[in-house]
Amino acid sequence: MSGKLQKFKANASALTLAKDAQKILMHNEKTVQYGLVLTKEQAVELLETQAHEQRYHGRLEFGEGPVGKLIDAFADSPYITRQNYADTLHALVETFYYYKNETEDKLTDDELIEYMRKFFNGSCEGSIELLSSRELDSLARALRY
Amino acid sequence: MLQKRTLLCKENLRDSAYLEDLLAEGERVGALTETDSARVQYDVLELLQKRLESLYGKRTSSVPDEIAEELMESVLYTVSLALRASPDPDAALRMLCDTPMELLYQKGLRYCRILLRDVRVLTKKLQAEETPAFNPFYRAAIGRDLAAFLRAYKPDSRAHEHSFFPIYAVTETKNTLSGVLFVRDYAKRLLAETRFCNLFDRTELSYVLSSPRARGENVFEAVLRQASVSVLALGTVSLRTTQEDARFVRETFDAREAEKQLRNAFVRFPFAFSTLERLSRELTAKSR
Known part of the structure; x- marks a missing residue:
């Protein structure tokens, strides 16, 4: 890769971060009914995790990215509380990008998130560890072979 | 005679990286702050994201960098076409800072299609005026290669590529050019050379x-x-x-x-x- 994209991303990152954080905070309006609210700092941290994962997995985001969709999908989970909300979202973002590549883009974002939600709330009983190492791993393997 | 002086040096603007060089040159002469430059780059990224969304948005919200980089080259090439139409680099920089990126892109896309039409016209002229040459590569360039380019070129997603690799070389090719600009230059040159030959019995x-x-x-x-x-x-x-x-x-x-x-x-x-x-x-x- 020539690095032109990375250079532009690095130079424009401050502007990108401020705008995208605002978009994430808008989800608070829906999640507040579950007692889940992100602060501006937490939103920025989530975007930093997202940016880090994108770099690490060599992907470029467009639109809002998966954070908003993950918030919408997991807000009503019985395993997410005010205390573990932000940490769980960080772990979900990492898991999402890892399996986006591992499934070779064969699943759409919505499909992958739906699988993640179903396993997390079902057989994994809120364990990110099980979600990642057992369920999604089997799914990715099944899709690849 | 009075000559218009420009702040930005045209020689520092490469064909292959016109927009990036325009930003660097703008910063060098103090016509642009670092923040202005970052804003332009942000606008380019936003445009890129919109283009990606229109191409892949139904399936995914992210794509591998290789795909994004490829489309970015195309976007930069198209925007640069609009900028290069300015009378001088100073005007190009003003245009870059004052015009919404989406408008610049659309303008570039229109230029790209005009250039493509030029290539089509040049190809027709070449086919009509072809010399009685026995060189098979010359004949292939006119009869096959240019037509193949016209069929394969994709201004929307791969504007920077010319997908045109003729074996026949004109006497002077401008190798710094890419995309449809390169092919138009080649076709113009080939037509000029062909017309020169046709002056003779x-x-x-x-x-x-x-x-x-x-x-x-x-x-x-x-x-x-x-x-x-x-x-x-x-x-x-x-x-x-x-x-x-x-x-x-x-x-x-x-x-x-x-x-x-x-x-x-x-x-x-x-x-x-x-x-x-x-x-x-x-x-x-x-x-x-």
Whole structure:
């Protein structure tokens, strides 16, 4: 890769971060009914995790990215509380990008998130560890072979 | 005579990275702050994201960097087309800062389509005016390669690529160009060279181009060589020369004198000058 994209991303990152954080905070309006609210700092941290994962997995985001969709999908989970909300979202973002590549883009974002939600709330009983190492791993393997 | 002075140096703007160089040059001369530059780059990324969304948005919200990078090159190329249409680099920088990126992109896309139409017209002219050459690569360039480019070129997603690799080389190619600009330049050059050849009598032209040497070399160069011998030996522009004439030229002229006379004779064809310089050395025995 020539690095032109990375250079532009690095130079424009401050502007990108401020705008995208605002978009994430808008989800608070829906999640507040579950007692889940992100602060501006937490939103920025989530975007930093997202940016880090994108770099690490060599992907470029467009639109809002998966954070908003993950918030919408997991807000009503019985395993997410005010205390573990932000940490769980960080772990979900990492898991999402890892399996986006591992499934070779064969699943759409919505499909992958739906699988993640179903396993997390079902057989994994809120364990990110099980979600990642057992369920999604089997799914990715099944899709690849 | 008054000349307009510009802050930005045109020579520092590469064809292959016009927008990036414009930003760097703007910062260098103080016409642009770092924040302005970051905002432009943010706008480019936003445009890229919109383009990606329109292409892949139904399936995914992210794509591998390789795909994004490819589309980014295309977007930068298209926006640069709009910027290059400005009268000078200063105006291009103003346009870059004051015009919404989406509008610049649309404008660039329109230019791209106009350039593509130019290539189409040039191809038709070339097909109509093709010389009776025996060089198979010359014929393939006109009859196959340009048409293949017109079919394969994708201004929306791969504007920077020309997907055009003719074996036949024109005498001077501008290698710094890419995309449709490169192909238009090639086609224009090929047409100019073809038209030069067609100034001569068709039978004589066929005779010159049927020689074993001419079958493998640039058609224009073969004709120009023969015409140059005629100018130097006989004082007229024709293709009717003998080996005696060639020997006379070799023994009589030095390269400098030959080039001077040839430039005078072909003054209407400035695109031939660099070839004439080479031919002068080739046709004469005495070096400069």
